[in-house]
Each structure stands twice: as C-alpha cells, then as structure tokens.
C-alpha cells in the first residue's frame with residue numbers, strides 16, 4: 001500500500017465518524033449520531049460528497065456513506081469532522097453485507113451515486129434484484145432509491161429491472177444537464193461526476209421505490225436468500 005493510502009487508513013482508525021465492519025449496529029445508530037433521526041444511505045459513496053452535501057442542508061436527517069474503500073471514505077469523513085456535521089458518518093463494508101447493520105425500516109432513503117457499472121457481471125450491479133432484495137429488508141415501505149450514473153448500460157438495466165420487478169418510478173431524467181435539471185440534490189457533484197462531465201458524458205437519474213408485493217428473486221439468488229448465506233469476499237481496500 002502506498003504511503004498516502006496508509007496515512008488515510010491510519011487516520012480513519014481514529015475518526016469517530018467512521019465505522020469499519022462494526023458489530024451490533026441494528027437499532028443502535030443513535031449512539032453514532034446522538035439522536036434517532038432517520039438515516040439516508042449513500043451507497044458506493046467513494047469520497048462521500050452526497051452525505052456531506054445533503055448533511056449540510058438537512059440537519060434533522062442522518063446520512064451514512066457506505067463504501068469498501070477506506071482511503072476514499074477518508075475524504076468525506078475528514079470534511080464532516082472539520083465542518084462539525086454530526087449528522088454525517090461513514091460505514092466501511094461490502095454492500096452485500098448491508099442487512100447486517102440495520103433493522104427493518106431503519107433506512108428512509110438510498111442514493112446510489114456513480115456506482116461501478118460492472119458491464120461484464122450484472123449481478124454485481126447495485127440495482128440488480130439481489131441488491132434490491134437486501135435494500136427492501138432495511139428500507140421503510142415506499143422509500144426512494146435514487147440512482148445517478150453516466151452509464152447508459154446501467155441506466156437501461158435499472159429501468160428494465162424496475163419494470164420487471166413492478167417498482168414505482170418517481171422521477172426519470174435521461175440527461176440531467178441537457179434538461180437543466182441539475183438542481184437541489186442533483187446539483188451535488190462527486191469526484192467521478194466531475195470526471196465524467198469533463199469527458200462530455202451524459203448523466204442519467206432515476207428515482208424509484210420497491211414493489212409492495214416484494215422483490216422477486218430467481219435462480220441462485222433465490223436460493224441464497226432462502227438459506228441466508230452470502231459468499232462475498234471483501235477486498236482490503
């Protein structure tokens with residue numbers, strides 16, 4: 001590991017707003033935030049700009065950036081500490097383990113911001129039904145899941161998944177900037193978004209909620225869900 005990365009990993013060990021693979025979290029988030037306000041997740045948060053940006057304007061809501069890469073989480077966590085944003089924290093874990101950390105209904109909204117599109121492996125996409133099934137177990141009924149991406153493949157895949165699962169679409173914007181709709185939370189720009197904009201890429205957004213009848217899983221994902229076992233190796237960064 002390079003020196004800079006090592007320094008960041010050492011720093012987050014000492015940050016009170018970073019939890020790395022913690023135990024006994026369901027129902028205990030009040031000990032992190034000092035209140036029981038509802039929690040919004042920023043999945044694949046990288047440097048965590050959405051948690052900081054939303055945390056600045058919504059003092060009565062709690063925000064949690066989630067990523068496996070500790071050196072990226074470092075940036076958002078440091079900013080939140082410097083700005084005394086006590087409603088912003090970060091969780092270092094693989095997102096396939098997300099149900100370990102919350103009780104049913106403990107999460108009020110999910111943002112998925114420029115996740116890796118995993119062009120060769122659909123099941124790794126954070127809007128694949130296997131992930132929607134996990135989100136369903138921790139979200140309040142009717143809660144929104146918001147995806148912002150530069151990947152047309154991931155956007156199309158998500159729309160197909162939404163349709164086949166019978167999800168409800170609340171907003172669907174095929175070109176946020178082209179339509180002049182980068183306002184409110186959509187105006188927050190992350191590290192990857194800035195890179196994609198510099199490359200002239202189109203940015204897509206879709207906001208949806210899960211079907212009342214439940215997310216349907218097929219094949220091996222259904223078997224995994226039934227047995228409750230997940231075999232996902234974390235990487236170390």
Ligand SMILES: C[S@@+](CC[C@H](N)C(=O)[O-])C[C@H]1O[C@@H](n2cnc3c(N)ncnc32)[C@H](O)[C@@H]1O
Pocket residue numbers: 043044045046047048066067068069072093094095096113114115116190191192193
């Ligand atoms: C392309 S980056 C985007 C980061 C940030 N949202 C941004 O827009 O700048 C994708 C991030 O997702 C994280 N990631 C992808 N799949 C993940 C998973 N299953 N669990 C945890 N983190 C994941 C990666 O570590 C990486 O930081």
